Amino acid sequence: YLWTFGDGTSSSVFDTGHVYNLPGTYTITLIATDTNRCHPSDTVSQQVTMLPNGVVGFTSPDVCRGSVLQFANQSNPSAYYSWNFGDNSLSSLYSPTHVYTQAGNFTVQLIVIDSSTCELRDTVTHQVTVYQQPVAGFLVNADTFRFDHPVTFTENSIYYDHLLWNFGDGDTALDEADPVHSYETLGTMNVCIVASNVECADTFCRNLYISFSALIGVPNAFTPNGDGVNDVVKVEGSGIVAITFRIFNRWGEKVFETHDKNVGWDGTYKGVLQEVEVYTYTVEATMVNGQVIPLKGNITLLK
Numbered sequence: 001y002l003w004t005f006g007d008g009t010s011s012s013v014f015d016t017g018h019v020y021n022l023p024g025t026y027t028i029t030l031i032a033t034d035t036n037r038c039h040p041s042d043t044v045s046q047q048v049t050m051l052p053n054g055v056v057g058f059t060s061p062d063v064c065r066g067s068v069l070q071f072a073n074q075s076n077p078s079a080y081y082s083w084n085f086g087d088n089s090l091s092s093l094y095s096p097t098h099v100y101t102q103a104g105n106f107t108v109q110l111i112v113i114d115s116s117t118c119e120l121r122d123t124v125t126h127q128v129t130v131y132q133q134p135v136a137g138f139l140v141n142a143d144t145f146r147f148d149h150p151v152t153f154t155e156n157s158i159y160y161d162h163l164l165w166n167f168g169d170g171d172t173a174l175d176e177a178d179p180v181h182s183y184e185t186l187g188t189m190n191v192c193i194v195a196s197n198v199e200c201a202d203t204f205c206r207n208l209y210i211s212f213s214a215l216i217g218v219p220n221a222f223t224p225n226g227d228g229v230n231d232v233v234k235v236e237g238s239g240i241v242a243i244t245f246r247i248f249n250r251w252g253e254k255v256f257e258t259h260d261k262n263v264g265w266d267g268t269y270k271g272v273l274q275e276v277e278v279y280t281y282t283v284e285a286t287m288v289n290g291q292v293i294p295l296k297g298n299i300t301l302l303k
Helices: none
Strands: 002-004 024-033 041-050 069-072 078-086 098-101 104-114 120-133 142-148 163-168 172-174 187-196 201-211 215-217 236-238 240-249 252-256 278-287 293-303
Touching: 215 278, 215 293
Parallel strands: 142 201
Antiparallel strands: 002 024, 024 041, 069 098, 078 104, 104 120, 163 172, 163 187, 187 201, 215 236, 240 252, 240 278, 278 293
16 A cells, blocks of 8 residues: 655555644545556545634733723634623624723633634633723922922822822922922923823823022121131022122231132131121122122121
């Protein structure tokens, strides 16, 4: 006996079997040879069709409640489909979309009926997690604040895992419930908060105005006696971005100069504590709003 299976393989076994690795139509031929017969050889052929195995599957991402979820069907486009989205909703489309109105875990079932395959009918299920949509928000007790007054924010967001603050001046904060922020710039600040979880996010923004009133001055006396009280005289005020502060004795000799708003005069000149007398000063200060303020006056050194 000689069997040929139509896929390039053969056998000489009396009763044989064969496994086809690819779908298709194959011609199986059997040649029987018997020298004791009048016709020592005979041949018979038959065709067999091997149907493909069914392919069933789909992908679906997790989604936010109320968002459109797109299902990606990986099955034969010419088959019949039956979808059950796990919330009593059905579809027969190839790659349907669906909107879940509730948060939770849903088991999505796809039934594929395909007469061109061996299985004819197959089923696959996936779980989809629908996350609650965050709602971002915050409260603040006014719309206008002074430059030198810190602003306290109170968040009132819901359904979130993380918070991202943007204070409108380039500064941010992460996962702070009620941050306090000080502004070093003026004008309108668009403050936003983003509340997010694994899949979803929401943004809430509000405009605040940061105002400024220039307040600057120099004390008229100080006591550099080393007792830790009023030992240094310096320019006082807020919103100063640049400064020149000079002090002169009664002969017009400059005994002190600084360009640092945090530095003052301790009453010494060339390492020597100066005499009790009246000194004159000049100040030229540039404020955060661009205003330039000149000051002149007297300072009394006391002991």
